[in-house]
Amino acid sequence: RGHGLGNSNDEREQTLNQLLVEMDGFEANEGIIIIAATNRPDVLDPALLRPGRFDRQVVVPVPDIDGREKILAVHMKKLPLAPDVNPRTIARGTPGFSGADLANLCNEAALLAARRNKRLVAMQEFEDAKDKVMMGAERRSMVMTEDEKKMTAYHEAGHALVSLNEPASDPIHKATIIPRGRALGMVMRLPERDSYSYHRDKMHANLAVAMGGRVAEEIIFGHDKVSSGASGDIQYATDLARNMVTKWGMSDKLGPLQYEQSQEGYLGMGQTARTMSGGETNKLIDEEIKRLVEDGLARAKAVLSDQEDKLHLLAQAMLEYETLTGDEIDQLMKNGKIDRPDEPKGPVSVSQPGGSTVPKAGKKFGGTGEGAPAGA
Template sequence: MTVQPQVTLPLSHLINILHPLKHSVGSSSCATCTSRKHTEHASDSEPQSTESVWNLRELGLSDLGKQQLDELVDRVLKGLSPDDVAPPVGGQTAWRASYLSTHSFFHNKHGFSWNATDPSAVFFSKNRLSPLRTVCTDLNHWPVLFQSRGFKTLRSKTRRVQSAFERPVNSEAYAPSFIKGFLTRDKGVDAESLDSLLKNKNIPDGQQEAFKRGFAEGFLKAQALTQRTQDSLRRTRLILLVLLLAGLYGISKTPFMSVRFRATSGLDSAVDPVQMKNVTFEHVKGVEEAKNELQEVVEFLKNPQKFTALGGKLPKGVLLVGPPGTGKTLLARAVAGEAVVPFYYASGSEFDEMFVGVGASRIRNLFREAKANAPCVIFIDELDSVGGKRIESPMHPYSRQTINQLLAEMDGFKTNEGVIIIGATNFPEALDNALIRPGRFDMQVTVPKPDVKGRTEILNWYLKKIKVDPAIEANVIARGTVGFSGADLENLVNQAALKAAVDGKDMVSMKELEFAKDKILMGPERRSAEIDQKNKTITAYHESGHAIVAYYTKDAMPINKATIMPRGPSLGHVSMLPENDRWSETRSQLLAQMDVSMGGRVAEEIVFGHENITTGASSDFDSATRIARMMVTRYGMCEKLGVMTFSDMTELSPETQAAVEHEVRVLLKESYDRAKALLKSHAKEHKSLADALLMYETLDAKEIQLVLEGKTLESR
C-alpha cells in the first residue's frame, strides 16, 4: 500500500496524526522508554488504545495488520532518522519538541520553511481520496494560503484540533436529547439482554416463558396505546384544521367583512339583489302622494309597453326628499316588494373607504351588474354622503371621483336604459346640481310629515299589532301629536305597550298612550328628584303663569297639559297642541306665542318680587327672541323696516343692525307688558291654578278649565 503524494503536509501534523498509531503498533521510538515507566503508565494504555482504534477507523486502516501498519508508518516517516528522536522527557511523549526560533515565523508555526513548498504542487486530484487526505480535509490542515475572517488565536485552533481528536466514535452521544430519544426508541431490548436478565434474576425455567409472554403482551399493549395516542393526535389536528378553515370562511361572510359588497378591492364588489316580498305599498301609510308616484314607476316596470306606446321613456331617477322618519326607506322597500325586477340596495357611505378609487370602482361594478339584469331598480340611501357638492379642496383631491363616476353612469356618454335609480336624502340642498338635474333624477318626490288623517292611519296600523282596549280612539291621539312623524308614532305605540306590560295590564288603554305621548313631548318623569317646598311653589306659579296667558289669549294654542313634575332638564312644563294642523301662522298667533313665553317670568315678578325672579325663564326668552327676530328679518312683519329680509346679519351696516335689534326689543317689551297686564287682571285664577298644581302636580286641559271656572276637582 502506498500513499499518493497529492498533498503537501507539514511534518508536525503527520506526527500528531500518527502518534497514537506509533503507540498501538509499538514503534521503535517507544522502545527507548524504560520498562519501569512503561509499567508505571500501563494504566494509560487503554485510552490510547481506544483512541488508536478510532484513528484507524477514521483513516480507513482498521483492516490492516500490524506488519502492514509498521510498513505504512515506515514509508510515511522514512525521512525521519533515529537520531532525530530525542529520549522521552517525563514519559509524556516520544517525540522531540524544539523551542528554538528559526529564521521565519512560518517555519516556527509549520515546522518547515516556505521555500520547501512547491507553488506548482497539485493540491487537488481527481483520483480517489486517500484516508490521510480525507482526515486532513476534515481537520482543515491544508498547507494552502486562504483568507479567514475573524479572530483566530492559538487557543481556539488548539481547541478545535483537540475536539476533533477527542470526539467519540459514536456520534449519537453528541446528539441532542430529543434526537437521542428518536435514535434509541426503536432499538428496544434484544433477546440476549432479556435472557441475561432472566439468568441474573434467577427466575426458574418454568416461569421464564410466562415472563417472556407477559413482557411481550405489555410491549404490544404499549405499542397499541402509542398508536391510539398518535391516531387521537392526528384526528385532533384534522379537526382543528377543519375548524380553522370554517372560521376563516365564516369571517369572510360576516357583515363586518362584506356588508353587501362581496369584496373591498373593487375587483368583485357587485351587490346582490334584495328580496323584500313581505313589504308592499299596503304597509305604507300617511304619504299617499309619494306612494302614488312610486306606484307609477312600478307599473312602468311591470308593463312598459303601456307607456312606450305613447312615446314615453322610462324615468332614470326618482329622488325622495323629506325629514327623518317619514318613510322614505319604507317606500323603497315597498318598491322592492312590488316590482317584479331585480332590486339593488346600497348606502351612500358604503362606496368610499380608505383606499383611493374604491368608490368609483364600486359604482362601476354596481351599474355593470344592474345593466346586465335590466330592467331593474337601484336604491341608494343617504345619497348626500356620496352625491354632495363638489368643491375645490387640496385636502381631498380624490373626493370627486365617486360622484363623477355616478354622474357618468346615470347619464353619461353611454346610454343607461332600463335601470331606475331611487335616491333618498334628508338634505337635498347638499346635493350637487349636476346630480339632481333632469336626465339623472327626473322626479323629485317630497315625503312630508303626516297630517291628522295620515297620523290616524299610521296609529291604526300599529295598534293592530298589539292588544288594545276597544275604547281607544286613534283620532284623539292623532290630534294631540301634531308634528309627529311615522317613526315617532311607532315609538309612541311601543312605549305604551311597554308601560302596560310594566303595570301588569292585559291590554293598552288611553292612559298608557297619553303617558307615552307626554314622555315624548315633555320627557320622562324624574320622581326621584327631591325638591323643597319653596322651589315647588315658584315652579307652580311659573307654570300657572304660562297656562293663564295661554288660556286667556285669543290666538294662542290650546293647552294640552300642565305639570310641575320634573321632566328631563326642566322642573315643570306646559304642553300646548293645536286642534288642527297649522300650515301657516298669522302675526297674532306669533305674538300670542311670545306672550305665553313671557307669562312665566311675569308671574314670578308679580308674586315673589323683582328680587326673587329665577333662571327658569331662560328657555322661554330664547323662544320669544327667536320668534321676534324671525318676524323682523324673515317674515316682513315690522312696519319700520318693511318687507325686506335680512338673512345674514354680518353683512348689514351698523345702522341696519341697530334698527333690527331695536325692533326686536320693542316686540319683546310689548309682549312682556301684555302678559303682565293679563296676569294682574286674573290674579285670583292664577293663585287657584298654582294651588291645584301643588296638590295634584299634573293637570290636563279639562282639569285646568275646571279650576279656572272655579269648580272643584275630583280627588285622585
C-alpha cells in the same frame, strides 16, 4: 354629495364623478330607473339634480291627520288593544308627529301596559306615552325644596293663565310641575288641527305666553327673586321675534323685506346670515326685536296683574295635584275647583333648603318637539 357647508375632499368628488359617469351610460330605452333618498338635501351637489339625472324630486313631509291614523293602524296591529283605543283620537292629538314618532308612541304605550301588568294596551297608556314622548320622562325622584316647587308652580301657572287669555293661543294640553327631561315643569299646548301657515296675532300670543312665567315670578316673589328658570322662554321669544323682523316682514319700521338669508339652505337647513346689514339697519333690527319681546312681556304683565287671584288659584291647584289637564284648568277657572275622583298624588321628594342642585327650567309650548310652537 357636494361640499355643503364645509370643505370638499377628493374621495367624495371621485364617488360623485363615478356615479354621474355610470348614470350617463344608461340609454333612454333600457327600462332602468334610479331612485335615491336623502335627509340632507342641502349638501347634494347641484350636478346630481340637473335635468336627465334625478329629474323628479319628491319631498316627504310629516303626515297629516289621515296619514297619522293609517300609520297608527299599522303599528297597532302588533298590540293587544283595549276596546277604548281610538286611532283617530290619537292622530288628532299628535300634530307634527312623524312616522317614527308614532312608532315610538306605540312602543312606549306597550311598555307602560307591561309595567302596569295589564294584558291590554288601553287609551290611558297611549295618553301617558304621548306625554312622555312630547314632554320627556317624569323624574319623580328629583329632589326639590318647597320654595323651588312653589316657584315652579307659579311660573307654570303664569304661562297657563296668559295662554287662556290670548284668543290666538293654542289650547292647553297639560300643565305640570313634575320635572320632565331637563325641565322643572312645563305647559304643553297643542294645536286643534294641522297648521301650515301662522298669523301675526298667534306669534304675538306666543310671545306673551313665553313671558308669562317670568312675569308671574316677579309679581309673586318680587324683582330680586326672579329665577333663571325663564332662560329657555327668553331664548324662544328672542328667536321668534328675530324671525318676525328679519324673515317674515312683520316690523312696520323695517317693512316687508328679508334681512337674513340662508346659506346653502334647502328645506330650512343651513346657516343664516344678515344681508342688507348697514350699521343703522342692524341697530334698528335689534331695537325691533327688543320691542316685540317687551310688548309680549307687557301683555303678560297686564293679564297677570289683573288676574292675580286666578294666578294664586291655579298655582295652588298645581301644588296640590302636580299635573292638570287643559279641561281641568278650564274647570278651575270657571268653578273655582276641580272635580277629580282620585286623591292628589302628593308632593315630589322635598329636602331642606340648600340641599339640592336644580337645573334651569325650560318650557315647551307646542308640538315639535321643538321648545317652540310648531311653525313659530
